[in-house]
Amino acid sequence: MTALWLLPVFVPFLRDPPLVAILAAPLGTVMLGFVVWRSRV
Amino acid sequence: MIQSKSPGGADLNVGRPSPETSRGIAVLTRISGILAALSVLGLVVYFGAAVFVMTSEIYKGDVFPADYIAFWASGQLALDGRAIEAFDTATITTAVTIPAEYDPKQYYWMYPPTWAAVTTPLGALPFWVAWPLFSAATVVLYITAIGRWAGRLPGEQNLLLAAPVVVLGAMNGNTGLLLAGLLILALSAMERERWVAAGLLIAAMTVKPTLGVLIPVALIAGGYWRVVLWATVGTIVFALLAAIPFGFEYWARFFAEILIAADRLAEGGIPTEVMVTWYGFGRALGAGHDAAILGQIGFSVVAVGLIGWGWRRGGRLAEKGALLLIATPLARLTRIITRWPSRWRGLSCGSMPGMDSAAASKP
Numbered sequence: 001m002t003a004l005w006l007l008p009v010f011v012p013f014l015r016d017p018p019l020v021a022i023l024a025a026p027l028g029t030v031m032l033g034f035v036v037w038r039s040r041v
Numbered sequence: 042m043i044q045s046k047s048p049g050g051a052d053l054n055v056g057r058p059s060p061e062t063s064r065g066i067a068v069l070t071r072i073s074g075i076l077a078a079l080s081v082l083g084l085v086v087y088f089g090a091a092v093f094v095m096t097s098e099i100y101k102g103d104v105f106p107a108d109y110i111a112f113w114a115s116g117q118l119a120l121d122g123r124a125i126e127a128f129d130t131a132t133i134t135t136a137v138t139i140p141a142e143y144d145p146k147q148y149y150w151m152y153p154p155t156w157a158a159v160t161t162p163l164g165a166l167p168f169w170v171a172w173p174l175f176s177a178a179t180v181v182l183y184i185t186a187i188g189r190w191a192g193r194l195p196g197e198q199n200l201l202l203a204a205p206v207v208v209l210g211a212m213n214g215n216t217g218l219l220l221a222g223l224l225i226l227a228l229s230a231m232e233r234e235r236w237v238a239a240g241l242l243i244a245a246m247t248v249k250p251t252l253g254v255l256i257p258v259a260l261i262a263g264g265y266w267r268v269v270l271w272a273t274v275g276t277i278v279f280a281l282l283a284a285i286p287f288g289f290e291y292w293a294r295f296f297a298e299i300l301i302a303a304d305r306l307a308e309g310g311i312p313t314e315v316m317v318t319w320y321g322f323g324r325a326l327g328a329g330h331d332a333a334i335l336g337q338i339g340f341s342v343v344a345v346g347l348i349g350w351g352w353r354r355g356g357r358l359a360e361k362g363a364l365l366l367i368a369t370p371l372a373r374l375t376r377i378i379t380r381w382p383s384r385w386r387g388l389s390c391g392s393m394p395g396m397d398s399a400a401a402s403k404p
Contacts, residue, residue, distance in 0.1 A: 022325040024317035025371060029340070032367045036351065039360035 066195045073196025076203030084211055088173045095169040104137045109172045109214030111148040113137065115157055116164015116171075124157060125291050128298050137168075151302050153295045154287035155279050156216075156248040161286075176211040182222035183207065189229050190359060216249050224256075224369065228362035231268060240271020247276050251373050254341065255348045259365050263352035306330070317370055344372040 091105050104110045114136040115127040126132045127150040139145045152160075163171040184198050184207075191197045201207065210217045227242035243256060260269050284292060306313070313324040319340045323333030351364045 022322055025319045025322040025340075028317065028367055028371045029319075032344075032347070032364065032371070035360065035363045035367065036347070039356065039363065 069195040070199075071196075073199035073203065077196070077199035080203045080208050084208060087212055088176070092169045092173065100140070102137075102139045102143075104139050104168045105172065106139065106143050107172060107212065107214050109168075109175060110137055110139070111150055112160040112175070112214070113164055113168050113171055114148060115150050115152070116160045116162070119157055119161040119287075120164050124154075124161070124287055125294055127157070128294055149305070151295070151298050153248065153250065153280075154283035154291040157287055157291070158283045159248065172214050176214045179214075179216075179218040179222065180207060180211050183218040183225075186222040186225040186229065190225075220246055220249055220252060221366070224366060225362070227268075228358060228365070231265065232358045232362075236265070236267035237271050239265075240268045240273075241275040243268065243272040244275025244279055247279065252369050254372050255344060255365060255369050258345050259348050259352045259361070262349040263355075263361065318373060319371070341372040344368045 094100055095102075095105055104113060111133060114133045115124070117136050118124055118127050118133065123132075127136075130147050130149055133150050134145075134148050137148075163175060166174070180202075184202060187201050188198055191201060194200060207218065223242050223246050227239045227246075230236075230239035230242060243260075246256070247253065257269070260266075260272070280292070313321050315321070316324075318337055320333045320337035323336045324330070328336070348364060348368055352361050
């Protein structure tokens with residue numbers, strides 16, 4: 001599960017290639033929800 | 042390459058790992074090492090080839106395709122006593138020479154003098170030295186910053202080093218790794234209750250104020266008043282120090298320029314496919330500028346609420362920090378707040394200071 005925490009690092013700053021960049025905002029938002037769900041924030 | 046010190050000791054937050062889990066961690070650790078090695082090798086080959094090409098006698102140019110070109114060009118202009126002319130797109134674009142085969146593009150400079158104070162000394166070096174040097178420094182800063190928390194990951198920093206963003210960020214020589222590193226270092230300092238260091242690190246992030254939307258929200262909601270204080274003091278001091286060589290007119294021009302940045306965006310002057318925001322997503326799907334802005338504003342309002350709620354509730358700083366790290370690049374508003382949907386425009390930027398002079402100088 002901890003490995004999944006890598007995804008926020010991989011995704012939000014990704015800028016190239018464009019297809020991946022387009023997916024960055026939805027994936028980043030999903031990861032935001034994941035952090036809220038998994039953490040004790 | 043960074044070696045893993047404790048491949049079986051990763052913290053999965055699930056108690057003692059089963060043999061299958063331990064085997065999985067060991068496999069992931071090994072893969073992370075291979076990926077990190079490939080990333081480092083790829084960067085060495087890329088920069089080595091670029092430097093080889095640039096230093097050859099037949100190379101007809103002084104720069105190589107990378108985001109760093111704008112930084113280096115601004116340094117050239119500053120060293121020539123024309124620092125403020127970097128804001129003029131035609132001037133900064135012609136300040137460097139790039140071979141026609143590389144499909145030369147326009148370069149934009151929308152940075153405060155605090156960042157010019159960084160790029161100017163590097164401009165004294167040849168591009169083939171300054172660009173790898175800057176990229177290497179940002180990678181080292183980023184990996185160092187994340188190191189404190191990477192011990193919980195299989196292979197520690199290896200997967201982070203292999204992340205596409207690190208490789209692409211280093212190749213381009215942009216500010217992504219630097220700013221991510223500064224924010225992580227600031228969060229790490231807060232975890233150790235080093236408030237002054239945290240505040241000054243956040244103040245240093247103002248070289249790219251684009252990303253500053255959520256950080257004050259988080260600090261205030263969490264009651265980190267000493268960090269707020271030192272970040273404010275640091276920002277003011279850095280701003281004044283930068284004004285000594287560059288002058289306060291540089292600051293005025295900067296604020297004027299960011300007001301027209303969104304106009305360039307609306308007119309297609311800046312590629313939207315490289316934006317990681319919901320604005321970029323909307324434009325990529327064919328939405329208009331105004332509709333995409335509304336989507337971005339909507340997400341940003343939710344992000345502000347989420348960060349405020351998360352940081353106010355408490356919890357571990359690493360978890361609150363993860364929220365902030367993910368949300369910060371997604372909620373950037375700089376190119377958005379300066380250009381409201383057209384029907385509101387007369388109520389907003391039309392009367393903002395510097396707008397007229399900035400528009401007049403627009404290329």
